[in-house]
Amino acid sequence: MIKSCATIALVPAIKSGPWIYWDDLEKSLAHASSLGFDAVELFTASADALEVEATKAVLEKYKLSIAAVGSGAGKVLHGLTLTDPDKAIREKAIGFIANMISFGASFNAPTIIGSMQGNTLAGVSRDQAMQWLAEGLSYLGKRAAANGIKLIYEPLNRYESNLINTLGESVQFLNTFQIKQVGLLADLFHMNIEEADMAESIRACGDSILHVHFADSNRRPVGNGHTNFSEVAKALKEINYDGYVSAEAFAWPNPQAAAEQTIQSFNKYFKI
Numbered sequence: 001m002i003k004s005c006a007t008i009a010l011v012p013a014i015k016s017g018p019w020i021y022w023d024d025l026e027k028s029l030a031h032a033s034s035l036g037f038d039a040v041e042l043f044t045a046s047a048d049a050l051e052v053e054a055t056k057a058v059l060e061k062y063k064l065s066i067a068a069v070g071s072g073a074g075k076v077l078h079g080l081t082l083t084d085p086d087k088a089i090r091e092k093a094i095g096f097i098a099n100m101i102s103f104g105a106s107f108n109a110p111t112i113i114g115s116m117q118g119n120t121l122a123g124v125s126r127d128q129a130m131q132w133l134a135e136g137l138s139y140l141g142k143r144a145a146a147n148g149i150k151l152i153y154e155p156l157n158r159y160e161s162n163l164i165n166t167l168g169e170s171v172q173f174l175n176t177f178q179i180k181q182v183g184l185l186a187d188l189f190h191m192n193i194e195e196a197d198m199a200e201s202i203r204a205c206g207d208s209i210l211h212v213h214f215a216d217s218n219r220r221p222v223g224n225g226h227t228n229f230s231e232v233a234k235a236l237k238e239i240n241y242d243g244y245v246s247a248e249a250f251a252w253p254n255p256q257a258a259a260e261q262t263i264q265s266f267n268k269y270f271k272i
Helices: 025-035 052-061 073-078 087-105 126-146 167-176 188-194 198-204 229-238 255-270
Strands: 003-009 039-043 065-070 111-113 151-153 182-187 209-213 244-247
Touching: 003 025, 003 065, 003 255, 025 039, 025 052, 025 255, 039 244, 065 087, 065 244, 073 087, 087 111, 087 126, 111 126, 126 151, 126 167, 126 182, 167 182, 167 198, 182 188, 188 198, 188 209, 198 229, 229 255, 244 255
Parallel strands: 003 039, 003 244, 039 065, 065 111, 111 151, 151 182, 182 209, 209 244
Antiparallel strands: none
16 A cells, blocks of 8 residues: 655754655654644754653554655765765765664665765766766665665656656666665655656566655655646556655745645545
């Protein structure tokens, strides 16, 4: 069964980003629960930003799960990526993500690698950057498996990354480097930019998709843009996707309204 999810960012530096909620954790959980969301996706400043047992208690209070944890603060706050030319920075990036994996495992939640993949920078060949990315993902995938969870790689659009931009390219990359412990995040905003046919890409790569980000063409909550979600929803059902559809969208016009629009759209496309 496909499940609903809302994003919560607890990092002030990324408050303007595509997150449904960005303020007090319990207040956000209470509102998400009142609307009927199944889970939340958390973005924290670090692996120790929240106390695990206290967080478990408030999640239980509102009958919510954590669908996934994001690692993007490693890049936003510290400039860490898996493809930095500086080996010491790459090692710090791996360490940051490894700690997030341990944090997520406390909630049986996978960790997402999106912006921390980095880019091919000046003076570095694409082949070298891809090798570094493969080495990082391979190690972290094994680390996640040892913790009993998944590692999720997110292909980003061309304006955010010059490494890998589509689901098909991601599958080919993982296969080429024989990376077995990593699945994919199908972000519908990025896919709207890069995929020739979003639904067909989902069908073609369905075995690899572990998580979905739910946002419209303009990254506002679904229903405020022009993406054809009927075909996307149909494709996800055809591949028997049973994970979370998580709203990584701008809190437009405000968090409460964005959450309400999101759950209405989720029910429209996935509850029928």
